[in-house]
Amino acid sequence: MELVDHLRDERNKAQFDVEAMKVVWAGSPQELQLCDRMANLVANHPAFEKLKRPMLVRKELFKNSLRKAAYARKLVIDLGLSEEEAKWLRFYIDEPTYPDLHWGMFIPAIEGQGSEEQKEKWLPLSRNMQIIGCYAQTEMGHGSNVQGLETTATFDAQQDHFIIHSPTLTSTKWWPGGLGKVSTHAVVYARLIVNGEFHGVHGWYNYYSFSFFLYLEDHSPLPGITVGDVGLKFGNGAYNTMDNGLLRFHHVRIPRNQMLMRVSQVSREGKYMQCDDVPRQLIYGTMVSVRQTIVAMVSRTLSRAVCIATRYSALRRQHSSSSLVVPCFLMIDYQSQQSRLFPLLASAYAFKFVGEWLKWLYTDVKQRLEANDFSTLPEAHASTAGLKSLTTSATVDGIEECMKLCGGDGYLVSSGLPELFAVSVPACTYEGDNTVLMLQVARFVVKTVSEVGYKEPLGTSSYIRRLNTLLHNNCLVQTGEDWVKGDRIVEAFEARAARMAVTCTQHLAKFQDPEQGFSELSADLVEVAVAHCQLIVVSKFVEKLAQDIPGKGVKEALEVLCYVYALFLVHKHQGDFLVTGYLTPKQASLANRQLRILYSRLRPNAIALVDAFNHTDHYLSSVVGRYDGNVYPNLYQAAFNDPFNDSHVPDGYHQYIHPILNQTLAKL
Numbered sequence: 001m002e003l004v005d006h007l008r009d010e011r012n013k014a015q016f017d018v019e020a021m022k023v024v025w026a027g028s029p030q031e032l033q034l035c036d037r038m039a040n041l042v043a044n045h046p047a048f049e050k051l052k053r054p055m056l057v058r059k060e061l062f063k064n065s066l067r068k069a070a071y072a073r074k075l076v077i078d079l080g081l082s083e084e085e086a087k088w089l090r091f092y093i094d095e096p097t098y099p100d101l102h103w104g105m106f107i108p109a110i111e112g113q114g115s116e117e118q119k120e121k122w123l124p125l126s127r128n129m130q131i132i133g134c135y136a137q138t139e140m141g142h143g144s145n146v147q148g149l150e151t152t153a154t155f156d157a158q159q160d161h162f163i164i165h166s167p168t169l170t171s172t173k174w175w176p177g178g179l180g181k182v183s184t185h186a187v188v189y190a191r192l193i194v195n196g197e198f199h200g201v202h203g204w205y206n207y208y209s210f211s212f213f214l215y216l217e218d219h220s221p222l223p224g225i226t227v228g229d230v231g232l233k234f235g236n237g238a239y240n241t242m243d244n245g246l247l248r249f250h251h252v253r254i255p256r257n258q259m260l261m262r263v264s265q266v267s268r269e270g271k272y273m274q275c276d277d278v279p280r281q282l283i284y285g286t287m288v289s290v291r292q293t294i295v296a297m298v299s300r301t302l303s304r305a306v307c308i309a310t311r312y313s314a315l316r317r318q319h320s321s322s323s324l325v326v327p328c329f330l331m332i333d334y335q336s337q338q339s340r341l342f343p344l345l346a347s348a349y350a351f352k353f354v355g356e357w358l359k360w361l362y363t364d365v366k367q368r369l370e371a372n373d374f375s376t377l378p379e380a381h382a383s384t385a386g387l388k389s390l391t392t393s394a395t396v397d398g399i400e401e402c403m404k405l406c407g408g409d410g411y412l413v414s415s416g417l418p419e420l421f422a423v424s425v426p427a428c429t430y431e432g433d434n435t436v437l438m439l440q441v442a443r444f445v446v447k448t449v450s451e452v453g454y455k456e457p458l459g460t461s462s463y464i465r466r467l468n469t470l471l472h473n474n475c476l477v478q479t480g481e482d483w484v485k486g487d488r489i490v491e492a493f494e495a496r497a498a499r500m501a502v503t504c505t506q507h508l509a510k511f512q513d514p515e516q517g518f519s520e521l522s523a524d525l526v527e528v529a530v531a532h533c534q535l536i537v538v539s540k541f542v543e544k545l546a547q548d549i550p551g552k553g554v555k556e557a558l559e560v561l562c563y564v565y566a567l568f569l570v571h572k573h574q575g576d577f578l579v580t581g582y583l584t585p586k587q588a589s590l591a592n593r594q595l596r597i598l599y600s601r602l603r604p605n606a607i608a609l610v611d612a613f614n615h616t617d618h619y620l621s622s623v624v625g626r627y628d629g630n631v632y633p634n635l636y637q638a639a640f641n642d643p644f645n646d647s648h649v650p651d652g653y654h655q656y657i658h659p660i661l662n663q664t665l666a667k668l
Ligand SMILES: CCCCC/C=C\C/C=C\C/C=C\C=C\C(=O)SCCNC(=O)CCNC(=O)[C@H](O)C(C)(C)COP(=O)(O)OP(=O)(O)OC[C@H]1O[C@@H](n2cnc3c(N)ncnc32)[C@H](O)[C@@H]1OP(=O)(O)O
Pocket: 100, 101, 104, 135, 137, 138, 143, 144, 145, 146, 147, 177, 203, 204, 281, 282, 284, 285, 287, 288, 290, 293, 294, 297, 298, 301, 377, 378, 381, 392, 395, 424, 427, 429, 430, 431, 432, 433, 436, 437, 440, 443
């Protein structure tokens, strides 16, 4: 039977080579081929079916996710998949499970913080999954405030042991993924006590990582350990496939050599030693690594929501504004729908490109760290923290908007959007609460501004070198067309970021106690950080356009997306641009007018731009976002796939409805 493509007319409108755009989106022909292979491996295998997930109760759901993880492991071994292939396989299975933390945090923590000897011992065991690990940092009472962690690790010189203890209820380890039911090991952050002395009580270096055996072979916890799951989380399915755990220690002994010893050591005699040439911030290194990964992944999450909403918008018809009776308008042709949808489409591309750049920055910093060059760590910290915060917040808001853009059907689980929202929301909290992370960026920016004159700003903050120009030269835009020039756009974002940073730095200088100033101005400081991070995203998109981009019309389509992203932000944050005096109201309104022109240029390419994400229907898991656009029969069928429709008479009907119909309520 011939398949009907309900979106064919839309696809025919494309003004660029979709196959070439797929390569740009994936990053390279090799990446495209790799992702395509892994996505289809998952899509074509019944073991990875996921549509029934939201109907399962927690225990079934969890067992189901263990089955999938075990099956994935078998595929990795049977097919001899590389670590990179295995990573994409897990990604397309699309279900948070313990291997995410094992591969994503436990192993990187050992790699980054273990001594050579420890790496030699623990890494082969971990990579072969002979042990399964998690990352136990957060406690019930302390999440953002890592310095406040209460778990203690007291050195016992007599037995050459550390004694790990949870002295209070609030010191209970709380949230670590994979901890609740599965892990055999954990990297635990604890406060170090040697010879009765807390080390580094004033600094952030009083927390050390320990690796220890959590379970005996029969899988009951070691004596002195209480472990469990933190309980049901938001959303059906969603993050409930993960065993986020709780953990308490009652004077649990572990050998001294299980303290991760790259940053500092405790000797057999009980002497505490800090490695001179390694900064203490390195114990936060795993978070830098994961924040980078989150940015690399988040564009795909947003692209998924945008793909669903764009396809449905290009299919569903509603009345025109002049006639409430004739259903003639495609939803995507409403200007208001475009102004909500197209900036999200542009953001997905923007986040993809900034994610590629961040990966490059992180790879560079990682190589430097291995060679004990720590000079670029502050920038890597600020960029990973800020971009993780910016992109996850925008993505989660974007998924919610996509749900609304699909009307009532977006709210159905079969649209794929509610579960995507539920599974993505915690990204604003885990790996650092987004506001807390933006405050870290603000610290970095304010410090850079304060040091102007005796320390050269580098990398993402190099615009601060041109402070004088940015503070005094205002925008030169005179026509709408003037707004679609890369260097002009970047300069506008630089001027806004620089002016906001300088104003805040001046306000901070008025406080006698800098910390009090920082606290009182924290809301403004977050805005400074947002401006700095948006500048990074815009400038990396503009830099991308300066590269050689093959394929008919591909570069032109990307240019439109870049300007949509940037001018949408100019419009959204026009208050910043106006208050700092960089723009006049006329220039701001020209930007908005130009944005409308750009929407009309983007419109014919909309479906092709989401096709270029190359998402399989399995990955989308959305009735309204199907590739073939055959929505309505499938939407109808999906209703009958719900076990709730197995019978006309639900449980409880005879008991609770009949008495009302028969007026026999007194018998209840
Ligand atoms: C939607 C799509 C999703 C895609 C999903 C993909 C993957 C998902 C993967 C995993 C998710 C699952 C697991 C999640 C795990 C976790 O959540 S683990 C726990 C994470 N916890 C945190 O992130 C805690 C956040 N808090 C902190 O990082 C610190 O406490 C904070 C930095 C906020 C403050 O610490 P403090 O010691 O008080 O720092 P100061 O402000 O005094 O700064 C001291 C100096 O250290 C520098 N610094 C801080 N952090 C770092 C770092 N990470 N690296 C390098 N340097 C750092 C800071 O800049 C200061 O430097 P100066 O002295 O100013 O020079």
